[in-house]
Amino acid sequence: MSVLTLSKHDFDVFCEYFYKKTGIEFDESKRYFVDKRLLKRIEETGxxxxxxxxxxLRFESSQKEFQNIVNIMTVNETYFYRKEHQFKTLTSHVMSELARSDRNTDxxxxxLSLPSSTGEETYxxxxxxMENWPGLATYDVELEGADIxxxxxxxxxxxxYSRRSVQYLPPDVLKRNFTTLSGGRYQISEDIREAVHLFRMNLSNRDDCRKLRSYDVIFCRNLLIYFDDKSRQLAINALFDALNPGGFLFLGHSESISRMTSxxxxxxxxxxxxxxRPSS
Known part of the structure; x- marks a missing residue:
């Protein structure tokens, strides 16, 4: 019985294709990670x-298998209230500033939150x-989450969600907004789930990016770190275009774009x- 293996050439060919399609770059340090998941998927397909x-994979018209490999290769590590200081900026300063602007007469x-991953960031x-911005009683807020x-x-x-995912939520917030399930799991309320629109999108795909328009706030934390400079620049331009004039972009704490764009x-x-984004 033969055992499937990947040569260095196979690894390079796959990584180049994956990069062109997603903007996500795997270098040699990720070889074990890629090999293990890719070989398992090859065996599963027969x-x-x-x-x-x-x-x-390349010539499949439906791209269903490519979506399967994307799902396998992307890392989704998150939890509720991660880097909470940025959320405090949103509720203490940004939302009120946006609400005061003349253009928000409606x-x-x-x-928009991307990547939304399993929902912790968006929710x-x-x-x-709900907990910290009084303006929610006056202004309508449309919240969307997107992921590849x-x-x-x-x-x-x-x-x-697991207990680990909700461990940083205040007990009263957890009690008000989640139902306790068996096995130490928690389900966020149906009202909140129905209020959030979730959809698939690829920030490296120009057609997908054209659909992103007229947002006042975008959270895009810990995504650009997986891109090289070229892909990062394209993503930054897409995020700029997706924002209304005066709109705000939140990035991860290690993601600075000041040297890449003005x-x-x-x-x-x-x-x-x-x-x-400047107002004019």
Whole structure:
């Protein structure tokens, strides 16, 4: 019985293809991670070799298998209220500033969270607004979450989480907004799940990016670190275009774009730094 293996050439070919399609770059340090997941998927499909599998992957019209490999290769490590100081900036400063702007005469504010992963990031925004922004009683807020991984979007829609995922939530917030299930699991309320629109999108795909428009706030934390400079620049431009004039972009604490672009103004709030699209 033959054992499937990946040569250095196979690894390079796959990584180049995956990068072109997603903007996510795997270098040699990720070789074990990629090999293990890719070989397992090849075996599951019944392909006889990497070459057979890769030919099928490239020319499959439905792209269903490519979506399967994306779901396998993307990392989704998150929890509720991660880096809470940025949420405090949102509720203490950003939302009120947006609400005061003249252009919001329709009293609708739109927020996008990507990657949404299994939902903790997106639902954290919802909880923070409900708990800490009085303007929610006056202004309509439309909250959306997007991710390239369809499996995690399904899990986000279900809204069931482990004790580890909710460990940093205040007990009263957990009690008010979650149902306790068996096995130490918690499900976020149906009202919150129905209020959030979740959808698939690839920030490296120009057609997908064209659909992102008219947001007042975008949370895009800990995604750009997986891109190289070229992909990162394309993503930054797409995020800029997706924001309304005066809109705000929240990035991960290790993600600075000041040296890469002059499109955004840097706003320094007491809790964190945020990037703003100029109003004019």
């Amino acid at each position: 392909a006889k070799s990497f070459r057979d599998y890769f030919i099928s 009293r609708l504010l739109r927020i 954290s925004i919802a909880l923070q607004l 991984d369809t499996d995690v979007l399904e899990r986000a829609q279900e809204g069931i 499109l955004f103004q840097v706003r320094r709030f007491p809790e964190s730094i945020v990037y703003q």
